[in-house]
Amino acid sequence: MARVARPPAVQQAFVLHQYNWSETSLVLDLFTREQGRIAVVAKGAKRPYSQLRAVLLPFQRIQVTLSKPGKTADGGSAEVLTLRGAEWAGGMTMPVGAALFSGYYLNELLLKLLVRQDAHPQLxxxxxxxxPQLHAKEDAASQAALRAFELRLLLEMGLLPDLSLSTITQAPVDEARFYMLSAEAGVLPHTGEAAAFSGASLIQLQAALLHGSSAALQYACAASLPPLRSALRGLLHYHLGQKPLRTRQVMVDVQKLID
Structure with a gap:
């Protein structure tokens, strides 16, 4: 039997969320490239003199050193690891304004859609x-970046159909016709009041997804922002089920206050 490769002790990570574990320690939800979403205990991180306090912040790329997983009573590996050290690995400053809300929105999507210990390096x-594409004042570039990430997330989860094919017939979409994106049935000929995509735009989006470049996907999303926002909101709501996104509601409430 082939031996399963052990994850490296030192990994690149982002902090998605943190919980109080004791008076001095935290439990962190980390998003790592090698292991996906993992839970770790940061002992002593809440102490005033702890060097971890200034490092374990959301939206900052960090390099973490983790303990080897212990054993559970039945001989399996413990799900919660221990954080032995963390260092800032460079990157952007703390986002502000709309960028801060958007960042927390991304984190909430990852927390609710990713299972633990499931690596998604491309994601x-x-x-x-x-x-870095999320701006303090929400603009078209920020919206394109958000839609591109939502598409990549749905693709990585196996929840996005091939956008270049009519899902039911598996026939290539016609560049000159219009289509809609259904959570239950995939790409369909457009009917009713659903958001409408041209066949050409769906082909462009699928090509950008296959290319793998974030810049290419954001460029493709920029050309279809209104229908993408509506369609992807429907897909995410459908697959989240009974796990509503609190961040989106907070953003809506804040915008109402501003208006």
């Missing part, structure tokens, strides 16, 4: 590429 890279 990790997309997350790292997206954060």
């Amino acid at each position: 990790f890279d997309a997350y790292a590429d997206t954060l």
Whole structure:
């Protein structure tokens, strides 16, 4: 039997969320490139003199050193690891304004859609590429970056159909016709009041997804922002089920206050 490769002790990571574990320690949800979403205990991180306090911040790329997983009573590996050290690995400053809300929105998507210990290196890279594209004042570039990440996330989860094919018939979409994106049935000929995509735009989006470049995907999304926002909101709501996104509601409430 082939031996399963052990994850490296030192990994690149982002902090998605943190919980109080004791008066002095935290439990962190980390998003790592090698292991995906993992839970770690940061002992002593809440102490005033702890060097970890200034490092374990959201949206900052960090390099973490983790303990080897212990054993559970039945001989399996313990799910929660121990954080032995963490260092800032460079990157952007803390986002502000709309960028801060958007960043927390991305984190909440990852927390609710990713299972633990399931690596998605391309999604990790997309997350790292997206954060600098989120601006303090929401603009078209920020929206394109958000839609591109949502598409990449759905693709990585196996929840996005091939956008270049009509899902039911598996026939190539016609560049000159219009289509809609259904959570239950995939790409369909457009009917009713659903958001409409041209066949050409769907082909462009699928090509950008296959290319793998965040910049290429953001460029493709920029040409279809209104229908993408509506369609992807429907897909995410469908697959989240009974796990509503609190960040989106906070963003809506804040915008109402501003208006």
